[in-house]
Amino acid sequence: MSEDPDPDQPATAPPTPDQVRRWQRYLANERAEAEVYRDLARKRTGEEREILLKLAEAESRHEAHWRGLLGDAGGGPVKPDLRTRVLGMLTRRFGSVFSLALMQSAESRSPYSSDDDATEQMSADERIHAEVIRGLATRGRERMSGNFRAAVFGVNDGLVSNLALVIGVMASGVAPQIVLITGVSGLLSGALSMAAGEYISVRSQLELLDASTPDPETRTAIPELDVDANELELVYRARGMGEQEAAARAAAVFGALVSSRGELDDAHLIPTTDREETGSARSAALFSFLSFSVGAFIPIIPLLFGLAGVAAGVLALVLVGISLLFTGGLTGVLSGKPPLYRAIRQLLVGLGAASITYVLGLAFGTML
Template sequence: MSTNQPTPEQIKRWRGYLANERSEAAAYRDLARRRSGEEQEILLTLADAEDRHADYWVEQLGDAAQNPPKPDAKTQLLGFLARRFGSVFTLALIQSAETRSPYDDDIDAPQHISADERIHAEVVRGLASRGRERMSGNFRAAVFGINDGLVSNVALVIGVMATGVPAQIVLITGVSGLLSGALSMAAGEYISVRSQTELLDASLPDPKAREALHALDVESNELELVYRARGMSEDEAKVKAKRVLAKIGEQKRVSDNVLGSTEVQSAGSARSAATFSFLAFSVGAFLPIIPYVFGLEGLVAAVTSLILVGISLMATGATTGLLSGKPPGVRALRQLAIGYGAASVTYVLGLLFGMIL
């Protein structure tokens, strides 16, 4: 216990810290139960660190540490998500929370606890990055495809509607935009993934080259050139080549990566990526035309379309924010502004074209 008697305001703040630290420790343990191996060990170590922080505030509070309040709403949400889901999204939210530690601006908080929280943010960032890398590329294609469909087709529909043409024409235009955009997205995704796969394949060692290792001339040692071509220095290439040839001479089995390997990641299936892009764009592009499908017209149809699109834009914006480890609320509002901004521009252009025609 500190020699100076804490003020009521300090006691209130410290009790909040104690509640949050205990809740965060529980959240890390809940996440650890859904994992195994190294990730589980890391999460349990973070939980132990949060327990140490809680013990510090118990020591500072003394008797006032009894019956602490509930954690703040953000910490309670993180705990709920950790118990129910334990996904990469939860880690991303925890990363964001650890980055914005309240200890940085509190003179009562010791530097070592503030520093711990900063390091925790980086640890969680690393764990979240693992999750993002494991996350299916099809999922990312779906999120971005839906977003593209929303923005492009709502802009098209609102722009055409502003010209004053009948609702049936607006619907036909929206369906045309859906099909053309979805096909374009699918074709672009297919070509992109296919080209990336071919480039990655070109970087892998040729299996037939391994068969020539046993017949290499030890004196001239062409294997050294292979290692140098892959970025090793001359001395490093010589050492590794000699080591490999020594293994061959001793009749030892040469491992599959004896020629060295290029760190590459699979680009995934081109057909699968194209299919997901087509379907995702179609879903996003269909939302703006739903009011016209059900026979709505004029301002009512436009407002309904904008509401549906606005909700969806915020959802996709928040999702992409979580995927990138950024605050989801900011990304949701940014996505909404971009979508409505595009619709506003095409609406004004539609009005101008309507006046001219």
């Protein structure tokens, strides 16, 4: 006589074809992402390498989950999705902050939070992974922020401003030679203006930081202070310490004076204000000049090849549009956000500016 099935142990239904395909894709993506982390780790040392290897281990745990669900239904190997394959290719070729930014975007868009077949722990893992990668990518962004920021914004400004200038003048109906001269003048004046502005900006920032840095000669006055009055405590409080912490720090400094017979080493100096990396004013100005020139050169390429009128305007719009999509997408990648939205936004801003100057050029041309 057969035994009745235990009502407390419901039979597990076999996976549907849709589930199998989805699990196979997840499995392939987890394997590929683990390899991406290992590739990134090979190009790094120290703490960053250790963190990336730990993330690879976590992806391998997720891989084991999907492998267990698939069982005998796993079938042959399945390729990861296109985004993961592209990410792996970029990592092998570059291994830079771009790859980390792409991984941040990938982890933050994990489908596990809305998939009942993924565990809550796996969904939580992916969210935490996004924050870990955000931290690693932030280190890279800080290292490349100065000159890179000047370069990206310089190219964008050159593209938009000179396109708007050329299209506006072209719409007024003047001779092609005048349009070309205007474009070259816009390139030179804009590049010089950008370089000068970047130089002044960085120099001013450095000077403000220098004004906040404690005078190194101050330590020569510390041994002459009245121990009982201990006004050194006020310095520490002015630097943001609490009253008790400042008093303890001042007492420690005077204690060090006694033990070192009046000589203070660097460990007992007045604390300095944290400084961000600002880079060189000259290099920032040079990057701004060159990058603006590159961007502003693109709208005048058709004119240099002898095109005029509608043909020159359309080709300039196409060339600048492609460039704006690229720089906008690049900015999106570095920010760890989906690049397509930022690329389209950049394109619409540039074309919008060109449209306004074109209408103004037409209106000005009718008055001539």
